[in-house]
Amino acid sequence: MDRIEKRLYVVICSMFTIMITAGFVSGGFIETVRAFITLQTLGARLIQDFTYTHVGAALVNSALVGICGLVIVFFSEIHLAGPTMAAILTLTGFGLFGNTPFNSIPIILGVWIAAVTARKTLGAYSIIAMFGTALAPIVTYLAFELFGGGLWTIVLGIAVGLVIGFLLPAIAGTMLLTHQGYNLYNIGFSCGFLGLFIAGLLKAAGRLRDLSIVWNETFHxxxxxxxxxxxxxxxxxxxxxxxxxxxxxxxxxxxxxxxxxxxxxxxxxxxxxxxxxxxxxxxxxxxxxxxxxxxxxxxxxxxxxxxxxxxxxxxxxxxxxxxxxxxxxxxxxxxxxxxxxxxxxxxxxxxxxxxxxxxxxxxxxxxxxxxxxxxxxxxxxxxxxxxxxxxxxxxxxxxxxxxxxxxxxxxxxxxxxxxxxxx
Amino acid sequence: MKRKEFLGRLIGEISGYILQGNPLRMVISLHQEEDGAHISIFDDIKRDESELKKIRTALNPTSKRPELAEYYGLMAGHDTPWDARLKLVGWQIKKATVENSDSGIQIELWLGGDAFNPDHFTL
Structure with a gap:
């Protein structure tokens, strides 16, 4: 790792430290931890504004999701540079309205299983693993929202997350060719494509609930x-x-x-x-x-x-x-x-x-x-x-x-x- | 990754780059072994030193980028209507040499496993 990359790590880590500190200071430690746990079980489909539940917990959750991305980059021995910073900060952003460590990690593990199957390193699929968490709401939807929570529904949510992660590398590459790299959120495009089939399946089974918007308008x-x-x-x-x-x-x-x-x-x-x-x-x-x-x-x-x-x-x-x-x-x-x-x-x-x-x-x-x-x-x-x-x-x-x-x-x-x- | 698709992508992108110069002649030669391959491309247009340097830099990135090679590298050879991007090739090969030959540019691409020794290859 060169000198500049080390400093980029310091910049990103500083951002996370600021968010976590601001979260705990503004929300109170105990209350923030309690609300953070609640966020892990909330329905995360669009649009679920986590700051509506608790601003401090949303900030801590957001930073922790971003740290998950940073850990992937560090341990898979790829560079912290433009693409990886984009992925980490996108994860951080969506940690405020949809991504949680609980619903993101199964997708990342699924991509890792795909990498092992294809005899690649996780580093090679790291971008897909991080952006692939766009479909993380399916994990919480099945685990908590649809059936009300319970051991088997949590296992079901995690298992579906793993399967989705496993499928993503195959889809992402193909979708990239359709727009020739002119859509920056290509995994979002791929996840939307895969999401059509998942939603179709849920709808056919009568299990797709209507969307609702949770939108915080309070000044903070x-x-x-x-x-x-x-x-x-x-x-x-x-x-x-x-x-x-x-x-x-x-x-x-x-x-x-x-x-x-x-x-x-x-x-x-x-x-x-x-x-x-x-x-x-x-x-x-x-x-x-x-x-x-x-x-x-x-x-x-x-x-x-x-x-x-x-x-x-x-x-x-x-x-x-x-x-x-x-x-x-x-x-x-x-x-x-x-x-x-x-x-x-x-x-x-x-x-x-x-x-x-x-x-x-x-x-x-x-x-x-x-x-x-x-x-x-x-x-x-x-x-x-x-x-x-x-x-x-x-x-x-x-x-x-x-x-x-x-x-x-x-x-x-x-x-x-x-x-x-x-x- | 199947070798045929991999080679096809690299050849597609590099030939796309050469064809951008609208050459009257282009020759592509391929030599494959079990552990590696050598692709050689010639045309009839000589480039100045600054352009040669630009091509060398694109084909020989300073560090390996597996996160870009495996995913975005899939675009190589598939985007012929747009400007060719030699970086997509550079991330996926072991090394490249770029020189002006007697007639025009000569680009040599070496690819293969870690055991692959380019010295065993001749044109």
Whole structure:
């Protein structure tokens, strides 16, 4: 592990320490531990805002889920870099509204069993293992929500989680080819696809319950200030992480990131530098938080989850330049269709639509606006298709939108008459 | 992973890169053994030193990235309408050499298990 990577570990660990400390301080130790245990047994399908139950416990749960990801990266001997930081911070974000250590670990173990079966290391499948926890709600749904909890239902939930984890590597690779890497949350797309079959099966058995939205609208100072604090911290760390690199070089590296399309797999730490990447992540944090603050959106679990995901992907495909057109497209669609910008669907779509940022990065502003617009119309429909079981619903909708767009672009590119042989 | 699919992907991506330059001639040669393989690609366009360096860097990453090679490496050879990405190849091979030959570029890819010795291979 090199010097820069060690410092990245310090940055990520500091974020988790801050979250855990803030959780216990704001919630009280005993009460937070009690609520944390409650969170493990809550239904986790979309949208279950853990901060509605207990802000402190939600923060501790979120940090612990992120630590699970960090442990995978450390022990499977892969690099803590753009892709792995994206996965860890996405896990952390969804730890505020869906992922818990209890429902995530069976999926991770399932992917590990698939890796052993295919004679690979867990490191080789680590990205799939971490993002695969998008389907973690099925574990809690079967273990606690559907049958009320009991030893055999817990065993059933864990067993189904293992099976899903085992299936994911096969599906993820195939789904990646459909959109050619233009949907950053590819595992969300894969999990949505698999979720269609699981939801179909549950529906056929009469066991799929209707979705409900648990959405915290109460102001909490810790939730309100967490993201701007992380944003400033990441920017400062970006300028300090490598003493051999000047401020000017870090800024040059940040500018270089803005010029990259961001198509999967774009590890900004590898393609630019760790400093420039952290600055990009910090500025994305501040930009997304400012948007939410301006429209007066509630700073709750799902909204903060969206921002943490954007921060994470600031090292793996997202930049200020390729995110804004897609966000603008989604905001325009929200206004055109007369929806509220602060309603759960539109605010989450405005944050998570940045899964399509590579489309804007590669094909320009108009393309970005267009896919952002289409994304909103899709994302409001798709959650019902998979019964809210895929936490990365925007990844699923984004995958469909990207596939449609890329299919058209591929047809256009492969039929350019001026490149034909002369007749 | 089946060898046929693996080789097909690598050849697809690297040939995609060569074809981006619209060469009049491209030759791909493959030599397989039990423990490894050697792929050689030639064309008729000479590259300047900065471009050669860029290709060498992409094909010889400084560290192994199994988390990217196994998953995102599947895209290699499947995205011909877009710009070829040699990093997808670089993550999946043992080493690469890139030089200008008499006529154009010559790229050599070496792949195989840990026991594989590239010295046993000739064109």
């Amino acid at each position: 100072p810790v939730l309100y200030l967490l993201i701007p604090f992380f944003g400033v911290m990441l920017i400062v760390c970006g300028f300090l992480i490598d003493r051999n690199v000047s401020v000017r070089d870090t800024l040059a590296s940040f500018v270089k990131i803005q010029k990259l399309p961001g198509r999967l797999p774009s590890d900004f730490i590898d393609m630019a530098s760790a400093g420039g990447t952290l600055v990009n992540m910090g500025l994305l944090a501040l930009a997304s938080w400012t948007y939410a603050a301006i429209i007066k959106a509630p700073m709750n679990g799902p909204v903060l989850g969206g921002m943490l995901t954007i921060i994470g992907f600031g090292g793996f495909g997202k930049s200020l330049k390729n995110c804004w057109p897609v966000m603008a497209g989604t905001i325009i669609a929200t206004l055109v269709f007369g929806k509220s910008l602060t309603a759960p669907g539109p605010i989450l779509a405005a944050l998570f639509c940045t899964t399509l940022a590579p489309v804007a990065g590669q094909f320009g502003i108009i393309a970005g606006l267009l896919v952002g617009f289409i994304h909103l119309t899709m994302v409001e429909t798709t959650a019902i298709w998979h019964g809210g079981l895929d936490l990365y619903n925007n990844g699923f909708a984004g995958g469909l939108t990207a596939t449609l767009f890329i299919a058209f672009m591929q047809w256009y590119r492969t039929n350019r008459p001026r490149e034909d042989f002369e007749q």
